[in-house]
Amino acid sequence: MSRRSPHALWLVTSFALALLVFICTNDASAYCRMTTEGGAQVGTQPCIEEGSPLVWRNGCLSYAIDWRGSVWMEDDAIENAVNAGFSAWETAECPGGSTPNLVFKPSMTPSTCKRAEFNTAGNVNTIAFLDPWEDPCRDGDEPPYDPSAFAVTKVWFNPSNGEILDADMMVNDLQFIPGEQAGGPYADCPETGCVGADADLRGIVTHEAGHFIGIGHCNPIDERDPNDPCVVATMYWRADRNAVEKRTLAADDINAVCDIYPPGELDQS
Numbered sequence: 001m002s003r004r005s006p007h008a009l010w011l012v013t014s015f016a017l018a019l020l021v022f023i024c025t026n027d028a029s030a031y032c033r034m035t036t037e038g039g040a041q042v043g044t045q046p047c048i049e050e051g052s053p054l055v056w057r058n059g060c061l062s063y064a065i066d067w068r069g070s071v072w073m074e075d076d077a078i079e080n081a082v083n084a085g086f087s088a089w090e091t092a093e094c095p096g097g098s099t100p101n102l103v104f105k106p107s108m109t110p111s112t113c114k115r116a117e118f119n120t121a122g123n124v125n126t127i128a129f130l131d132p133w134e135d136p137c138r139d140g141d142e143p144p145y146d147p148s149a150f151a152v153t154k155v156w157f158n159p160s161n162g163e164i165l166d167a168d169m170m171v172n173d174l175q176f177i178p179g180e181q182a183g184g185p186y187a188d189c190p191e192t193g194c195v196g197a198d199a200d201l202r203g204i205v206t207h208e209a210g211h212f213i214g215i216g217h218c219n220p221i222d223e224r225d226p227n228d229p230c231v232v233a234t235m236y237w238r239a240d241r242n243a244v245e246k247r248t249l250a251a252d253d254i255n256a257v258c259d260i261y262p263p264g265e266l267d268q269s
Contacts, residue, residue, distance in 0.1 A: 006126060011252075030252045031222065032216035034214050035050060035249075036051035037051025038050075038051060047216055051162070052160075055163045055261075056163075056214070056261075059101045059102040061102070061103070061107065061204075062104070062106070063104065064107035064109065064126055065079060065114065065127045066111045068082040068114065068128075069129060070171070073186055079106070081188040084188075084247070085209050086209045088248070090104055094257075095258065096263070099263060100263060101264045102261050105179070111124050114129075115137055116152075116154040117133055118166045128168075130172065130173055132144065134146065135144050143184050148182055150171065151169060151170060152169075152170050153167060153211040154216070155212070162196060167212045169200075172184075187200065187202075188200070188201060188202050191243075194242040194243075197241075199242070200244045203234075203243070204223070206249075210253065210257075213257065214260060215235055218230035218235045230252055233250040234249050234250060
């Protein structure tokens with residue numbers, strides 16, 4: 001199959017407090033699908049519905065954690081948190097008690113790359129921790145990543161049909177500075193919530209894994225309502241630093257993954 005040159009989308013997740021209110025006029029479906037025309041979706045930017053929705057054609061997906069890990073957690077703890085974040089999506093309970101047509105396979109070989117990139121001669125879906133918080137190969141006039149973001153996920157896709165070709169997740173490994181800079185310390189926090197300055201890596205990865213499979217930030221009906229279906233969702237654009245709720249999918253997230261990857265017989269070859 002011939003393919004045009006792949007395009008890419010950045011998705012930035014901020015866990016800082018938001019002051020703006022975004023009102024969505026379409027309350028039929030709060031979840032958002034990333035599309036070929038959507039562009040980068042940052043913070044409260046609305047979901048763009050034009051273009052072809054992004055999707056992996058084969059739901060058997062792999063990812064690899066960069067071998068340098070993070071300064072904030074041991075490698076085994078990072079692996080456990082990352083694996084649990086991806087598992088939340090493949091084990092979601094769809095109508096009838098079935099699960100989405102997704103299987104995630106963590107690579108037995110660590111990634112050796114600390115940047116988001118697409119290679120036509122083979123790809124690794126990389127998860128890396130960055131300090132400094134910028135693309136290591138960025139141009140001199142290209143700004144670093146948003147300091148309020150815990151992570152960014154970059155998704156490459158075929159612009160003619162929305163097929164996802166590669167996805168890379170970059171995690172901010174700087175030290176948290178209140179009001180100035182997101183970052184560590186990270187932990188796989190207890191169910192009761194993080195303590196001190198810790199942020200829940202598992203919850204962060206769960207949110208970013210949603211972007212990994214083509215889900216954007218959901219559309220709140222009323223962002224001021226703490227019971228809004230989007231505000232309580234994993235794919236809402238922000239969360240409190242000590243919260244662990246992002247690691248558990250809400251109804252809106254489950255609707256998204258079950259609609260995009262409906263249960264069926266998965267080719268794991």
